[in-house]
Every structure is written in C-alpha cells, then in structure tokens.
Amino acid sequence: MASATNSGSTTAGSIAVREAGAPGELAGPGTGRMVSQPADARQVATASYDVNDFAVPHGREEDWRFTPLERLRGLHDGTFTTVGSPTVEVDAPAGVVVETVGRDDARLGKAGTPVDRVAAQAYSSFEKATVVTFPKELAPGEPVVVRTRGEGATGFGHLIVDVGRFAEAVVVLDHGGKATYADNVEFLVGDGAKLTVVSVQDWDAGSVHLGHHVARVGRDATFKSVTVTLGGDVVRLFPRVVFDAPGGDVELYGVYFADAGQHLEHRLFVDHDVPRCRSRVAYKGALQGADARTVWIGDVLIRAAAEGTDTYELNRNLLLTEGARADSVPNLEIETGEIAGAGHASATGRFDDEQLFYLQARGIPADEARRLVVRGFFAEVIAQIDLPELRERLMERIEAELEASV
Amino acid sequence: MATLEIRDLHVSVEAENGPREILRGVDLTVKQGETHAIMGPNGSGKSTLAYSIAGHPKYTVTGGSVTLDGEDVLSMTVDERARAGLFLAMQYPVEVAGVSVSNFLRTAATAVRGEAPKLRLWVKEVKEAMDRLQMDPSFAERNVNEGFSGGEKKRHEILQLELLKPKIAVLDETDSGLDVDALRIVSEGVNRVRDTGEIGTLLITHYTRILRYIKPDYVHVFAGGRIVESGGPELADKLESEGYEAYTGVKESA
Numbered sequence: 285m286a287s288a289t290n291s292g293s294t295t296a297g298s299i300a301v302r303e304a305g306a307p308g309e310l311a312g313p314g315t316g317r318m319v320s321q322p323a324d325a326r327q328v329a330t331a332s333y334d335v336n337d338f339a340v341p342h343g344r345e346e347d348w349r350f351t352p353l354e355r356l357r358g359l360h361d362g363t364f365t366t367v368g369s370p371t372v373e374v375d376a377p378a379g380v381v382v383e384t385v386g387r388d389d390a391r392l393g394k395a396g397t398p399v400d401r402v403a404a405q406a407y408s409s410f411e412k413a414t415v416v417t418f419p420k421e422l423a424p425g426e427p428v429v430v431r432t433r434g435e436g437a438t439g440f441g442h443l444i445v446d447v448g449r450f451a452e453a454v455v456v457l458d459h460g461g462k463a464t465y466a467d468n469v470e471f472l473v474g475d476g477a478k479l480t481v482v483s484v485q486d487w488d489a490g491s492v493h494l495g496h497h498v499a500r501v502g503r504d505a506t507f508k509s510v511t512v513t514l515g516g517d518v519v520r521l522f523p524r525v526v527f528d529a530p531g532g533d534v535e536l537y538g539v540y541f542a543d544a545g546q547h548l549e550h551r552l553f554v555d556h557d558v559p560r561c562r563s564r565v566a567y568k569g570a571l572q573g574a575d576a577r578t579v580w581i582g583d584v585l586i587r588a589a590a591e592g593t594d595t596y597e598l599n600r601n602l603l604l605t606e607g608a609r610a611d612s613v614p615n616l617e618i619e620t621g622e623i624a625g626a627g628h629a630s631a632t633g634r635f636d637d638e639q640l641f642y643l644q645a646r647g648i649p650a651d652e653a654r655r656l657v658v659r660g661f662f663a664e665v666i667a668q669i670d671l672p673e674l675r676e677r678l679m680e681r682i683e684a685e686l687e688a689s690v
Numbered sequence: 691m692a693t694l695e696i697r698d699l700h701v702s703v704e705a706e707n708g709p710r711e712i713l714r715g716v717d718l719t720v721k722q723g724e725t726h727a728i729m730g731p732n733g734s735g736k737s738t739l740a741y742s743i744a745g746h747p748k749y750t751v752t753g754g755s756v757t758l759d760g761e762d763v764l765s766m767t768v769d770e771r772a773r774a775g776l777f778l779a780m781q782y783p784v785e786v787a788g789v790s791v792s793n794f795l796r797t798a799a800t801a802v803r804g805e806a807p808k809l810r811l812w813v814k815e816v817k818e819a820m821d822r823l824q825m826d827p828s829f830a831e832r833n834v835n836e837g838f839s840g841g842e843k844k845r846h847e848i849l850q851l852e853l854l855k856p857k858i859a860v861l862d863e864t865d866s867g868l869d870v871d872a873l874r875i876v877s878e879g880v881n882r883v884r885d886t887g888e889i890g891t892l893l894i895t896h897y898t899r900i901l902r903y904i905k906p907d908y909v910h911v912f913a914g915g916r917i918v919e920s921g922g923p924e925l926a927d928k929l930e931s932e933g934y935e936a937y938t939g940v941k942e943s944a
Binding site for chain 1: 744786902
C-alpha cells in the first residue's frame, strides 16, 4: 500500500504467485488485506441483487475502510430519503436503439451480480432503467451521449449498454448537477465488438455518487474506458471487468483531481478467468488543498484457467499541496504460472520542485509552469479520449481546478 | 552594454547539522561580449555559483549582491531573472513528462520575448537552429529531456540558448558526459551565440577540454567557495599541466 501525506512515496505493491488450488496467504503488507482470505473472496463473498443480503458496512471492512461512511447520506445503510432520481437524456446516432424499461426487463443483470451493498441497494431501488443497444455490426462513427443531471434529490439509476457482435461503439456518460446517487452500469461487449466508454463525473459541490460498472467482454472483443472524476464531495466508483471468452482486450484509463475536502475513490477489479486476454490499467490523479483525498485500488486476479494472460496496471498520484492524501493499493494475484506478462506500478509524489525550477529558469512564470506540468502529467491519459471537443473541455476543467488554488 | 556584477557573494545550503556555507565571498564581473571560464575541482562550489545566479530555492544568499545592469537580481524570482536576460544551461536538465520540446520552447520564447513569436517564423527559426545542432526534426515532438541521451540533453540546452538569446549565459559543466563529436557540436553552438557579440558567457568546468573549442577571454580558478586566481587563457594551460594541487593541496587534474 502506498499512502502518502505531504511526502513522496513509491511502491511496487504486491504480487502474489501461487500454485492453482493452493491455499492463499493474502494478508499482510502490500496486499491491502487485513485478514487472510481466499483469493477469489470478491466473488465467493456475497453477490446478490438484494440489498438485504449484505451487512451494513461500518468502516472496518476491507472494501469500506477508506470510505467516509458518514458522508454517504445513508446510501450504505438504508437511512437515505428518496426524493427522485436524476434525469437521464440520451443522444444517439441513427441505428442505435434507446429504451427506457421497467424492473422486469429480462436484460437486467446480465453483466454481473452486485458484490457490494450500495450496488445492491441501487439494484433494489431503481425504478426505470435505460437500455442502449448497438445492433450487431453497427458502427455509427458518432458517440452516444448519456447525460445524467442531478437536481438535488437522492436517487438510483441503472444503465445497460449492449453492443452486438462486431459492432463498434463509443459512449460518453456525462454526470453533472447536484445529486446523491447510486447506480449500476452494465456493459455487454459482444464477440468481436469494440466499445469505448468515457465516463465523466463532474458533479456540483454537495454531491455524492457511488457508481458500479461491470463490463462483460466477449470473444476477441475490445473494451476501453476512460474515467474522469473531477466534481462531487464524495465519488466512489467500482469498475469491474469479466471475460466471457478468450481474446478479450481491455484498457482502463482514469484521471481524477481532488480539491480541498473532496473524497474521490476508484476501486478496479479485473477478473481474468479465461485464457489469452489482455488488460491494461492506467489511472492518474492530482490532489490539492486541505483534506483532499483520493483512493485507488487496483485488483487484478489471474485465475488458474486464465493461461496466456497479459496484464499491467499503473497508478500515479501528484500531490500539489500540503494536507492532501492519496492511497494507492495495487493487488495482483496469480494462480497460474502460464502467463504472458503481469506487472504493476504505483507512485505517489509531490510536485517536483526541480521541474518547476527548470521551467522558471526559462522565463516561464510559476503558475504557468505548474499548469504545463499538470497538463503534461494528465496528457497521456486524456489523449486516450478520441473526441477532440470532450478532450478540450476536460483539459480546460482540469486547468480551472488548478487555477482555483495556485 | 549588459553587465553582470557579483560582489562578495556568500551562499549557504541547509545541511543535516544546520546551514553550511558554500560560497565565501565571490567577486566577478561579466560583460556582454566576454567569455569567462570558471575552473575548479569537485566540491569547490562552482555549480552553487551557477544555481545561485539562477535563483534555485535550495541555496540561501547570506551576503553580497548580484546585479544585472544595476538591477538587483537577488530580489527577482527565478522566472524574472530569465526574463531579465539570464540563462543557465544545466548540467542535469530535468525531464518534464507529457510536455513536448516544441510546446516547451514556444512557451519559454513567449515568456522571454513578452509575446508569442509568429508561428510561421517560429517554426522556421526552430528548424534552422535544430539543423545547426544536428538534431533530428522528430526531436521536437519528444517530451522534454525524457529518454534523452547525455548529448541530446546538452544539445537541447544549447538550442534553448540560441532561441532565447540571453544577455548573460551561465553554462554549468556543459562538457560533462559528452563524447568528442557531441562536444564539438555543442561548442559550435555556443560559439555561434558568442560570435553575435551580444552575450556574456560564464563557462563553468572542471576540465580544460572544452576550452580548446570555446576560447575564454578570462580564466578564474575556483577553490573553497571563492575565486582564488584570475588570469588570461594561459592560466588554463597551467591548470592543464599542474592540476589543482597548488590551490587545494590535493592532487586533482584539470
């Protein structure tokens, strides 16, 4: 585990390699686990659509120990008051089918079963779900934009993005306004299909969002996501990936920027349980201001059956001011020796004074130098967004964040 | 005519057991058109002099003055000093991830010149300067100093020197880590800038090797945090044959 307050730290996290079927010793420094658990605890532990199957978390649980439960407005323990869900609007190019369906729709829950209480709460409580379907072989060339706007109330949501075989889809999830919101998003990526998702969390101050994404990736399918979390008091996202068949290729990118008092948490889980799939994870975060807080958990599990897996995950955090704290916990568990590659890296450091000096020594004023460095830090991830207008908007937002404190 | 004047400069760094004085009264005047070589053994404080002139926050000036054309350099921020016409070519230029050389150069030129250079002219200017330093055009698209070889880093420093056209340039161990070819290319770059007659150069080096390419007007021996002897180019020849022992009591070649 790398946690850093004011001072820099670098860690390579943990890599556990063991024989298939052997009991795992997965506690101790670097594992992010306080007690010994079976390797696939996340799956054999509670998985249910019913919130009542989960115990109310109290903060000592491994999955909740970083999260400020007292700021979740009851989303985790049922004491919330539901007033109304955010509005959801979808812009879709021709050929894409957009539906609003009830709780009884047969397509619900196909990507995976909730494995945390708030995800189950959202599943138990949503009223209408949005289903976006790309028929097989459709390649519209234009993105689908799903706008979720909060109007101050507490609510729950459900979205399914179903990409038929050999279809090519780009979907932007754009979250804004003020809300207390928990939701589940299911991505079904058919055989040979390509899905790129950009999920922007840019809520107004005073918002709480607990989001759960599950991608189910078909044979030779490609799933790429870019998660950008900027606004909201507490945002906790839990993106998961499961593979249906060999040949899947997954890239998960993320950018987050926490200001004073914000808690931004990303918990990723890539579950390699079929052979010859590839996954890449790269998340970068910047923090500034008193009690700015970020948490990044990167769990990658390579099961015994997942021979030929190729995986790498990376997390970098940049502490721009005193008083901010970044936790970074990469976990890589490998149950087979027959892999193509597996690795991870995590580093959390302060803004580099030598970089600042170098740029200033070329006449560049300090605030502009800082902007240049932060822009550069995020550029590699932001460049993954193939939509120029959105990319520019996000860069401007990041620079506005930076202006606020410098 | 631009003049850098250093008077009785005292500089300390924070060490484990309190501040440690590195510079102990440096006096030096560098005028536009002149080239001064500062030669000294390791640990004599010559790099501290370079970084103190540029304003690195690690160094605390405890006494003396530095002025550029009468303006108090020590009261300026690092970037103000650069905009006033001071340039430091660094021994160990730092990487700036995600920032391309072309973006960096243009941002720096805009800051130093006070307005953005006209794009067409600028592209031509950069290309020509890079050609002269035998730098491949693809270089401009790489991230600043990221994965650069020692020679590429130094060429990149001299490229900035050519583009930013300072009044006074401090070259800190620009010769270190260079093979003969790279040393020649880098030296030619420095000489092109010197030949304009519009720049004062302070060349900081341990070894005399670079002085065969860049001819100094004055040579100063630096030891124990101050200049202990000054002379013409012949002083470098003396150091070449005798080393620094006469100044430090320790056998060390120059």
